Amino acid sequence: MLAIGSDHGGINLKQSIKALLEERGIKAKDFGTFDSTSVDYPDIAEKVAAAVVSGECETGILVCGTGIGMSIAANKVKGIRAAHVTDTYSARMAREHNNANIICLGERITGCDLALEIVKAYLDAEFLGGRHETRVNKIMNLEKID
Ligand code: RB5
Numbered sequence: 001m002l003a004i005g006s007d008h009g010g011i012n013l014k015q016s017i018k019a020l021l022e023e024r025g026i027k028a029k030d031f032g033t034f035d036s037t038s039v040d041y042p043d044i045a046e047k048v049a050a051a052v053v054s055g056e057c058e059t060g061i062l063v064c065g066t067g068i069g070m071s072i073a074a075n076k077v078k079g080i081r082a083a084h085v086t087d088t089y090s091a092r093m094a095r096e097h098n099n100a101n102i103i104c105l106g107e108r109i110t111g112c113d114l115a116l117e118i119v120k121a122y123l124d125a126e127f128l129g130g131r132h133e134t135r136v137n138k139i140m141n142l143e144k145i146d
Contacts, residue, residue, distance in 0.1 A: 003057035005031035005044040006107075007070075010063025013107035013115055017061055020116050024123070029057060045073035052101050053079040060102040061119065067106035074102050078143050081136070086110055088121040095125035097132045098139075 002021060006014035011033060021028045031047040033039045041064045051057040060082075062070035067084045074082035082102040083094035086109060094100035103122050105115050127133075 001057045002026055002028045003031060003048040003051040003060035003102075004028045004062075005033075005048040005060070006063035007033055007039050007041040007044055007065070008036050009041075009065030010070075010105070010107040011036060013105060013110075013112060014061075014063045016112050016116060017063070017105075017119055020119060026123070041069045042073040045070050046077070048102065049074045049077035049080045049082075053077060058101075062102060062104045063107055064104070065106055065108040067104040067109065071102075071104040074104065079140075081139065085118055085122070088114075088117050091118040091121040092125045095122055096128045097135075099127040099132070099136045 004014060004018060018028055029051065032044055045062055048060040048062055052060045062074060064070045071082045071084035074080050080102055081098060081100045082104055083098060083100035084104045085091040085094055091103060094103060105118065
């Protein structure tokens with residue numbers, strides 16, 4: 001199960017990503033928003049991040065206008081490694097090297113076709129472990145700093 005969410009600035013791209021996930025047979029839980037009314041992106045980021053951290057969902061996708069606010073917000077939640085991605089190479093690396101459990105996209109920044117390629121690159125990649133695991137563990141240890 002994949003968690004997905006957007007604010008009003010990312011709702012159209014979120015719909016396109018949901019269609020891609022459906023085509024691929026990937027189940028997604030949509031944490032909103034569900035219409036074009038203005039909402040605060042941290043509220044959606046919190047819901048998606050909580051679903052990933054609890055194990056309800058394995059990974060998440062967040063969309064806002066730029067992808068920046070969603071990534072900043074999601075990364076405040078312990079256990080989250082959210083990557084703001086604008087190209088396919090970074091999306092693959094986000095999984096292979098950083099074991100990102102959420103990717104964040106910006107509907108106002110990245111065109112729909114490219115955004116869908118970015119999502120595919122992330123979905124098709126796997127964490128490589130090894131030296132990357134050591135580094136990801138060091139990232140997670142940073143959560144102990146107050
Ligand atoms: C909403 O206007 C906008 O600030 C939001 O979608 C996002 O781009 C924030 O980072």
